[in-house]
Amino acid sequence: MTAICTPCALLRRVRSLALAGLLALAAAGPVVAGPTLDAVRARGQLVCGVNTTLVGFSAPDAQGRWQGFDVDICRAVAAAVLGSAEKVRFVPLTAPQRFGVLQSGEIDLLSRNTTITLARDASMGLQMTAIAFYDGQGFMVPATSKVRSALELKNKSVCVQQGSTTIRSLTEYARVHKLNIRQVVFDRFEDANATYFAGKCDAYTSDASQLASLRVKFAANPADHVILPEVIAKEPLGPLVRRGDDEWVSIVRWVLYGLIEAEELGVTAANVEALQRSADPTVLRVVGAGEDTGKLLGLDREWLARAVRATGNYGEIFERNLGPRTPVGLPRGLNNLWNKGGLQYALPVR
Ligand SMILES: N[C@@H](CCC(=O)N[C@@H](CS)C(=O)NCC(=O)O)C(=O)O
Known part of the structure; x- marks a missing residue:
């Protein structure tokens, strides 16, 4: 039988092929890991570029341990990807150094009070992930x-x-x-x-x-x-990665959205275990006891639960490092959740 090749039939065939492709992709399980995720896994360590010393964002404490809002984003990514928030090497970078070091591949992620602008996003071979802090x-x-x-x-x-x-x-x-x-x-x-x-x-x-x-x-x-x-x-301000590794962009972006979503749903470092028994499917996804969102990122089911357990949710990270009870003493302001008068609106984790 010869196939009838009218424009309409052709369109139908393209559609059904596209649908079959999409279904095959959905059934395929874990997506390909990008080169950065592969490298991070092989190394067993995330290499994160941070500020040299900016109290509240990134600075070594009296014991030499890195502390701060930007530092915690690195730790959350490490917890999600490598299973431990400790598997991070911090590379202190000055303002002029930061982009070259990311471009050359010396770091996996730049989490360093860096503004996202059109020029930076479009012309440096770098890519924004999500906005961590509205400044x-x-x-x-x-x-x-x-x-x-x-x-x-x-x-x-x-x-x-x-x-x-x-x-x-x-x-x-x-x-x-x-x-x-x-x-x-x-x-x-x-x-x-x-x-x-x-x-x-x-x-x-x-x-x-x-x-x-x-x-x-x-x-x-x-x-x-x-x-x-x-x-x-x-x-x-937000974490930047190299352009051209979409899987890695997604991982960093969704860790950040996940921390914000966790705050919105009331999931904290302290209650992440107890909420495994929640009746709410949106909560179950965040605590790793519901639909597996990790496999779509090349991770496992508990990726986000581990991040929240390690660093707390977005609000906990903010309060611990920058909030009114810290020396820096910043109000949440624009960085409050969208439903509390701020701009932080995580795309839905589902
Ligand atoms: N958010 C702005 C400013 C961030 C920035 O790098 N600020 C400078 C001071 S204006 C800084 O942190 N310098 C630290 C250093 O060079 O060690 C940007 O991305 O350009």
Whole structure:
């Protein structure tokens, strides 16, 4: 029998082939592991790029153990992928170093107060995963200064570091508002910090969360430095990976979404075991006792349960490292859940 090849029949055949392909894929079980997951597994360790020292985000504690919000994201990924949050090597990176090290393959993941912009996403061979922290660029001034608004920085000097999004936004803001700001630019973070805290710049500009962290570490009394109300640029921060390894992008993205989803569902490090007996299928998926979401990522059923057990959910990570009861003392603000007035909205884990 000869096949009738009208455009309609052709379309039907393409559709049925596509459907058969999709069904075969769904039945195939675990998807292919990408090259990064393979390398991480073979090494038995995740290599994570973090900030050199930014209290609350990434800094070694008195025992030399890395602590912080960005650090916990690395640990959560390691717990999901390798079964242990301890299987991470942290690589401290300066602002100018961070992208080259990720591009060259020296690290698997960059979890380091890094803003996702169009240019970075589209032109560096790197890819954003999800937004871990909604930040914005701000200014800090000594409390003794009369300046109480960024618009009062006319003819003032502002300390700023190279290799970040910060200088360009400062330049554009100053131009738009005709502020004639004198930029005092540093290659090294240490020099920018030392100069501002020695009182040699009228203001310091960076991500607002960073300013809050810096005053805790460097000011004799953090209350001696005031963060001005203006946010001059959006700084959505999140983990970056190399472009071209879609499986790895998915894993990092879903670990982050999973931690946020866990918070939304009330799954915490402490109750993840007890909730194995939950009647709610959305909770069961998160605690690894329901539908197996891990196999679609090339992982196992308990991937997310392990991450939550190791680091706590997103809210627990935030509160422990940055929240009002920590020295950095940040409110949840934009980083609250979408149903509590914030922007954190995890795509559904199902
Ligand atoms: N979020 C911004 C700024 C992040 C950033 O790297 N900030 C600088 C200070 S403005 C920093 O952390 N430097 C630390 C270092 O170089 O060791 C970005 O991604 O460019």
